[in-house]
Amino acid sequence: MPKVAVIMGSKNDWEYMKEAVELLKQFGVEVEARVVSAHRTPEHMFEFAKSAAEKGFEVIIAGAGGAAHLPGMVASLTHLPVIGVPIPSKHLNGIDSLLSIVQTPSGVPVATVGIGNAKNAALLALRILGIKYPEIAEKLKKFAEEMKNEVLSTKLP
Numbered sequence: 001m002p003k004v005a006v007i008m009g010s011k012n013d014w015e016y017m018k019e020a021v022e023l024l025k026q027f028g029v030e031v032e033a034r035v036v037s038a039h040r041t042p043e044h045m046f047e048f049a050k051s052a053a054e055k056g057f058e059v060i061i062a063g064a065g066g067a068a069h070l071p072g073m074v075a076s077l078t079h080l081p082v083i084g085v086p087i088p089s090k091h092l093n094g095i096d097s098l099l100s101i102v103q104t105p106s107g108v109p110v111a112t113v114g115i116g117n118a119k120n121a122a123l124l125a126l127r128i129l130g131i132k133y134p135e136i137a138e139k140l141k142k143f144a145e146e147m148k149n150e151v152l153s154t155k156l157p
């Protein structure tokens with residue numbers, strides 16, 4: 001069973017990040033979710049990122065808000081794909097989070113989704129896993145088909 005780590009800078013990010021966890025689980029992916037902060041728990045972040053591949057994780061999803069350094073710092077310490085979720089922040093509505101995550105320096109890629117869009121982070125992780133696991137690729141096709149049918153059957157008042 002593929003394994004994805006879903007990390008976040010604060011327990012307060014869970015209200016957004018739980019969406020990614022739920023969707024990944026629906027697709028039969030093993031998920032480990034935990035709070036890891038580059039700012040508040042730097043040693044723990046280092047240890048987590050350095051050992052993530054050895055522990056069998058194949059993709060890391062990292063959510064952070066404000067000065068959102070977590071996804072980029074984790075990406076600098078592992079060769080695994082890292083998907084960043086900019087968490088809406090109190091003062092700047094997540095624009096700060098988005099720019100902090102998307103503007104990593106050349107050489108340290110973080111695939112960045114929209115502000116608060118943990119669902120897309122999960123779907124992107126599933127697409128990455130789908131390269132290796134045909135059953136996930138199949139489920140993604142079904143998911144897209146269902147979404148299409150839902151849109152096509154929409155009746156406006």
Ligand SMILES: Nc1c(C(=O)O)ncn1[C@@H]1O[C@H](COP(=O)(O)O)[C@@H](O)[C@H]1O
Pocket residue numbers: 008009010011012013036037038039040063064065066067068069070071087
């Ligand atoms: N951006 C980071 C990092 C980091 O990047 O290491 N650690 C925590 N945070 C963010 O701070 C915001 C406020 O956190 P609190 O609500 O706990 O004060 C959260 O959105 C978290 O992701």
